[in-house]
Amino acid sequence: MTACAIETAAGDGGPMGPAPAGHGAFTITANGAYAARLAGSGDALYVERWTLDGPEPYAVPLPLAQPEEPGTMLLPLADGRVLACRAVDGRRHTFSLLYPTGPETGEMVLGSVEAPAPGALVLLPPSPDGICAYAMCAGPDSTTLWLVAGGAFGPEPVAEIRGHCTGGVWLDRTGRMLALDRRLDDGPVKAVAVDLERGGEVTPLLQITEDSDDRLLLADPDSGLLLLRSDAPSPGHDRLGWGVLGSLLPVRFPECLRLDDAAVTPFAVQPGQVLMPESCGVALRIDAAAGSWVGMWRPSSRRMHHLAAPAGWLAGSGLWTADGVLRLPYATAGAPCGLAALEEPADQPVPEPEPVPEAPKVCRPVPLQQAPLTDRKPAG
Template identity: 30%
Template structure:
């Protein structure tokens, strides 16, 4: 059984009505918390293992959640979870890959294909599927209030994804409220109240999120301060609005708002024993760069600049097991949302379209210099950490200014956008096409952003980690980089290469993830071992 807190990008969580928490990783966990947020018990439920197990909150009596997993044959298997420590019930095996789920009436669940091309209705009583009538082409179902017959949908209109509301009647028209679609930030619909009048949303601005309630009748909004980040799962019933909240010092925790129409803030987040973090705005070469900070940047024994994957992603003020582990070892952490990150407007996000390793690399170098200047005299220079795109960016930063960093630990890097396009899966090629990842930057200082060409500039101690079953970035990229570094002949290059058997894109949480995590933390704390 894996210990609590071993979460990653593939995890999903659903609160149960009795205050417990169902977690999906490579299987399902039932977490029973104490009143103060600590864990009383963790039960591993018997579901076939594999990545991308996803949960949908239950909408019928006796069903706390449904678990979805796509098999290697391209079918989606569905299990029913009661919310108790008992074996889940397998209820359907559906051809195709489906994600999400919206409960309708009569035990019917509307699910969308992974490519968004179609929405079908799954009948849990017999495992059959049929089309969902009444939606316009390109309109996707997001939420429903079954008894009221209210549906929340999304559709691209004039190139912008807009939220709409409609009745379930076949001839009903969808309305796209102006006030709802004018909300600033990244908006994620969470739940409809049973009457179908009020819509709960998560709105993320920068590293924080808030809960927003929208009145479909009065066309009005009000906010509930969450004191952390809301996970994109929720349930609204007669007992109130059930949310899952997290913060840097708070693992995902269910919270119930009994009367959300009058509440102004979520309560119950006390001391948990985990390290706190704060946000800080750094001055960057192209404008402010917000970052999440753990520890004392000036006096800590070490400070690491941690770069997120993506590139269309961002760090949020949520629980991160790696950062907690680093903080516990006295390593200060700065996790920036440099240009290219989401949550700061289109200009910030699009600054690296067609220019990977351009504006974002300039931000990282500037932050590294800032951290070096803030360190007390004689202390260790900043370190670098990155995963996926963050690993690529960290290695570019190490090559651009080798003397600025003391060492770097990277997980699943790729060699260049062009090389990844040649070797990566179709989903990655689509992202590269959309973001201009194949376009090259060439300048007088660094030249093209190809790590094989830049290998002779990587003169710092380096830990290179890659899962040998990575489905996103082929392990061959790390193997080729290791071979190229071995041929550079630099005596001051100390390369530690760790290829993790059986691990996927996130070897820190796959299989023997705790052992990998310990090696990474030890490398950042003391450097390479003989």
């Protein structure tokens, strides 16, 4: 499993949050087998599905008679179909599944959802089960989660959550536990765990300080590694930090992840490092005035490696292999469907333990003892 994230300005006034999967986004399934994006240019946009788990990646165009709008959101499923979410008249969103049928593109219409306001509906990241797809409608006082694919009767609401929610990170491999960043009234943003099998039961997830904005960016179920963004170390200024799912150890904010003249965003975590969060490789997108490049870092190291991205990188997307190779998708005129392999430099220094910061005081930074994440049977 590979965790992926693409970020942009958040709707709740926060600094960063997942971007809608529209034009320019490249979304990968949780198992890394397929991906989808909007290809083409100008008024001739179409859905393109990538197959990533074969000897070489290849792309299959899925055009329809009507070109896609730039705001069409896409989500690939584990069976190779692609969910398309299209906005109609601003607030109404239609959902359909696209798939290749010989030389043509098949389309299965699923239904529609009315959002409370334009732009209020977003697709959540691909579910770990590879079958279901979810959308989130965030209003000022409550947020509705919709099952938009994988159900029996088309789009159906599965949870109503008090507060305005953004983000979206899966915490397990069954598609049951979802983390959202929630703001209640005018209070701070706090990541919470949502149990989809218990009607959206909400429990605390991150609580670094009472007044800090604590957002979850990525989670790896194998190791328990969490990547988060918080202003706890310096109110008003967000920092990247890491913690461990279920641990009472303080969240740490490495200095090497803090760049004064660039934005740093994690987008993938190395899988397979069972119970070894410090050993997980983390891939980061770095955006500065000079362009975008890739950072590679492990919690056990006090250094982040900076590497050039391949030409045509679909920035903010990629997947790790279990043996530590980072694969980055790219598209150029000469190579419209490619995966570049990046490995950590061999001359990295011997890792040193990171000291626990003395300030700010961290009170129950990852209070997972309160969240229903253990001793649960997989969803049946």
